[in-house]
Amino acid sequence: MATRARGHRAADVSVGQRSGRRHxxxxxxxxxxxxxxxxxxxxxxxxxxxxxxxVAGMLGR
Structure with missing residues (x-):
C-alpha cells in the first residue's frame, strides 16, 4: 500500500510540471x-x- 501511495504522489508532481525546453x-x-x-x-x-x-558555440547559433 505504501508503494502505491508513493507512485501516486510522484504522478501528481509530474502533472504540475510544464513540458518544454529549459532556459x-x-x-x-x-x-x-x-x-x-x-x-x-x-x-x-x-x-x-x-x-x-x-556549449558557447551552440548557444551562439
Missing part, C-alpha cells in the same frame, strides 16, 4: 557548480574549457 541560463546555473567540482577533483581543466567552448 539556457537556468541550464548553465545547474551545470556550472558540478562542473567546477569535477574540475577541482579530477584536474580536468582542459576538458572543461573544451566543453564550455562547444
Amino acid at each position: 539556457p541560463l537556468v541550464a548553465a546555473a545547474m551545470a556550472l557548480p558540478p562542473a567546477a567540482l569535477l574540475t577541482i577533483v579530477f584536474g580536468g581543466w582542459e576538458a572543461v574549457v573544451t566543453q564550455a567552448s562547444s
Whole structure:
C-alpha cells in the first residue's frame, strides 16, 4: 500500500510540471557548480574549457 501511495504522489508532481525546453541560463546555473567540482577533483581543466567552448558555440547559433 505504501508503494502505491508513493507512485501516486510522484504522478501528481509530474502533472504540475510544464513540458518544454529549459532556459539556457537556468541550464548553465545547474551545470556550472558540478562542473567546477569535477574540475577541482579530477584536474580536468582542459576538458572543461573544451566543453564550455562547444556549449558557447551552440548557444551562439
